[in-house]
Amino acid sequence: xxxxxxxxxxxxxxxxxxxxxxxxxxxxxxxxxxxxxxxxxxxxxxxxxxxxxxxxxxxxxxxxxxxxxxxxxxxxxxxxxxxxxxxxxxxxxxxxxxxxxxxxxxxxxxxxxxxxxxxxxxxxxxxxxxxxxxxxxxxxxxxxxxxxxxxxxxxxx
Amino acid sequence: xxxxxxxxxxxxxxxxxxxxxxxxxxxxxxxxxxxxxxxxxxxxxxxxxxxxxxxxxxxxxxxxxxxxxxxxxxxxxxxxxxxxxxxxxxxxxxxxxxxxxxxxxxxxxxxxxxxxxxxxxxxxxxxxxxxxxxxxxxxxxxxxxxxxxxxxxxxxxxxxxxxxxxxxxxxxxxxxxxxxxxxxxxxxxxxxxxxxxxxxxxxxxxxxxxxxxxxxxxxxxxxxxxxxxxxxxxxxxxxxxxxxxxxxxxxxxxxxxxxxxxxxxxxxxxxxxxxxxxxxxxxxxxxxxxxxxxxxxxxxxxxxxxxxxxxxxxxxxxxxxxxxxxxxxxxxxxxxxxxxxxxxxxxxxxxxxxxxxxxxxxxxxxxxxxxxxxxxxxxxxxxxxxxxxxxxxxxxxxxxxxxxxxxxxxxxxxxxxxxxxxxxxxxxxxxxxxxxxxxxxxxxxxxxxxxxxxxxxxxxxxxxxxxxxxxxxxxxxxxxxxxxxxxxxxxxxxxxxxxxxxxxxxxxxxxxxxxxxxxx
Ligand SMILES: Cc1cc2nc3c(=O)[nH]c(=O)nc-3n(C[C@H](O)[C@H](O)[C@H](O)COP(=O)(O)O)c2cc1C
Ligand code: SF4
Ligand code: FES
Numbered sequence: 001x002x003x004x005x006x007x008x009x010x011x012x013x014x015x016x017x018x019x020x021x022x023x024x025x026x027x028x029x030x031x032x033x034x035x036x037x038x039x040x041x042x043x044x045x046x047x048x049x050x051x052x053x054x055x056x057x058x059x060x061x062x063x064x065x066x067x068x069x070x071x072x073x074x075x076x077x078x079x080x081x082x083x084x085x086x087x088x089x090x091x092x093x094x095x096x097x098x099x100x101x102x103x104x105x106x107x108x109x110x111x112x113x114x115x116x117x118x119x120x121x122x123x124x125x126x127x128x129x130x131x132x133x134x135x136x137x138x139x140x141x142x143x144x145x146x147x148x149x150x151x152x153x154x155x156x157x
Numbered sequence: 158x159x160x161x162x163x164x165x166x167x168x169x170x171x172x173x174x175x176x177x178x179x180x181x182x183x184x185x186x187x188x189x190x191x192x193x194x195x196x197x198x199x200x201x202x203x204x205x206x207x208x209x210x211x212x213x214x215x216x217x218x219x220x221x222x223x224x225x226x227x228x229x230x231x232x233x234x235x236x237x238x239x240x241x242x243x244x245x246x247x248x249x250x251x252x253x254x255x256x257x258x259x260x261x262x263x264x265x266x267x268x269x270x271x272x273x274x275x276x277x278x279x280x281x282x283x284x285x286x287x288x289x290x291x292x293x294x295x296x297x298x299x300x301x302x303x304x305x306x307x308x309x310x311x312x313x314x315x316x317x318x319x320x321x322x323x324x325x326x327x328x329x330x331x332x333x334x335x336x337x338x339x340x341x342x343x344x345x346x347x348x349x350x351x352x353x354x355x356x357x358x359x360x361x362x363x364x365x366x367x368x369x370x371x372x373x374x375x376x377x378x379x380x381x382x383x384x385x386x387x388x389x390x391x392x393x394x395x396x397x398x399x400x401x402x403x404x405x406x407x408x409x410x411x412x413x414x415x416x417x418x419x420x421x422x423x424x425x426x427x428x429x430x431x432x433x434x435x436x437x438x439x440x441x442x443x444x445x446x447x448x449x450x451x452x453x454x455x456x457x458x459x460x461x462x463x464x465x466x467x468x469x470x471x472x473x474x475x476x477x478x479x480x481x482x483x484x485x486x487x488x489x490x491x492x493x494x495x496x497x498x499x500x501x502x503x504x505x506x507x508x509x510x511x512x513x514x515x516x517x518x519x520x521x522x523x524x525x526x527x528x529x530x531x532x533x534x535x536x537x538x539x540x541x542x543x544x545x546x547x548x549x550x551x552x553x554x555x556x557x558x559x560x561x562x563x564x565x566x567x568x569x570x571x572x573x574x575x576x577x578x579x580x581x582x583x584x585x586x587x588x589x590x591x592x593x594x595x596x597x598x599x600x601x602x603x604x605x606x607x608x609x610x611x612x613x614x615x616x617x618x619x620x621x622x623x624x625x626x627x628x629x630x631x632x633x634x635x636x637x638x639x640x641x642x643x644x645x646x647x648x649x650x651x652x653x654x655x656x657x658x659x660x661x662x663x664x665x666x667x668x669x670x671x672x673x674x675x676x677x
Contacts, residue, residue, distance in 0.1 A: 085346035128509025141175035
């Protein structure tokens, strides 16, 4: 599957780079845009990006691997980022994370059989309404397992 | 229908939306239609009383009347109670601006947040927006910088460096390419003021950045905005487009000869990219590694050019300083901490939210009078001030005024103004362990004391937790803290010892207890 998929994505990757003027300073924006399309950064994309912005593949890889946001493997259809920073901890975030992971049968960072990826995050700027989560791009406050499930169902539909 | 439509305000702020503001807005629209009432729903920023979100406000002859927290299920009852004319109801709080939490604030930076439609430029101007910029366009660049210096404004990102002095340095560099970079990475747990300002009054930030550009002779600017804030990213992009269309961004702004282009750049989930030099590398499309100083960014910043790096709140405060004058701003505050600080009360607290107060308000006033004590109702144990690199404080320290110097005397820091409250169930040894863990996860890896020290620190605390040589290992922790404080290249490694040491110093029992429990 990889060969043809990579070729198929090649044009899209090049178009994204071009939209950013093939500017190496826009590399992080380029990664975001590719991930928004595909859900991850496929290995062959690194070569295409490197060519487009005139940097070495190693440099491009080095940048991608530095940032927590970028995935090298596809995630689920819904991504849940659960905050485990201090303010959320003060409102029971660690117990919540355990419960949510158990409910979905995953460990933190994994993807459930139902296609839900659960990742840790450190502060979502919703610390007065802790614990907080980001379900795809939607912020959820005062999270309980039930409120979260509702948000996941809505995000999946 | 003959009656004129009632205006109902419901925040579009991400925190309000996170507890159902969109659903409430939809329910109010539905219910109004059903009852044949003419209601115009407008979306504002949040007033900052986050525990009351979703906070619905109705415009009446007596001003805006607040109801909250409103759930979808409350909507029919609110109509029954005549809330469109300010009727009594269990969720009724009277005029918003008379609610003590709000009335007891001094809102300068946040004056418009929650009051206006964040993307309505006319509404912005009607509430004092652009006044500071108009004044600046009529001033010499030196005069602008003098005003900012004279106001006493210090950087709100954490380090508290005087903003006017930084601008002076950039202005004094030879003419040529210069940049304005806004640090909107807001990674500290317990902080959300940058987010609320960007979502609730984005034009203020843009206005402040244009003033900075004119003052130092920069023509390009970036807002480095963390990816965890999708709503703020969307609002800032929309606001920039509106300002461009209105001729407040671009070439020859309003015929002043000032050119300024502004773009939003997204972060990618790295806490260290809030450190200014790491942020600049990230803006250049590189790994966000911390640069050795000197040179400082004001001399060699983005792409090696002189760059003003300021926090969202620092830029966002400049317009009011120029609009009302440096003296007006400086009048607030105490000692060398002038003006106001948007404090953020978070964590295990009943009434969490944003409280803008003059410096000098005590920690206790913020936690007890505004915050109303713990959310759990259990006794207060500690609060962490100034984010993950800030100190924990004890009950005995609560009467300390919030002021850069007063906090430093207590080995604590203001940081970005966040206060995270914990009740008596908190385990301070776990919090110390977490401080090391966080540093290990977020370290940029450039220097050994931080990269290795954080991992060793976490492991050592875990040993104490297992009851392994507690006394010896505490000495080791102290040595590690000293090494990290003295030997780290930046404040990530340099300040991680602050929460650790404060936890050990103020709550020694938590470190003994665990060893004993494990030894049994
Ligand atoms: C680890 C670390 C994280 C930081 N995070 C932020 C941040 O998220 N936002 C911010 O404005 N400043 C942050 N700072 C402070 C910046 O380095 C810098 O002092 C600030 O952006 C300067 O702007 P100001 O003078 O307006 O505060 C951080 C510093 C360190 C060491
Ligand atoms: S102290 Fe940590 S984050 Fe700062 S430069 Fe060193 S390794 Fe990087
Ligand atoms: S600490 Fe969880 S949202 Fe800020």
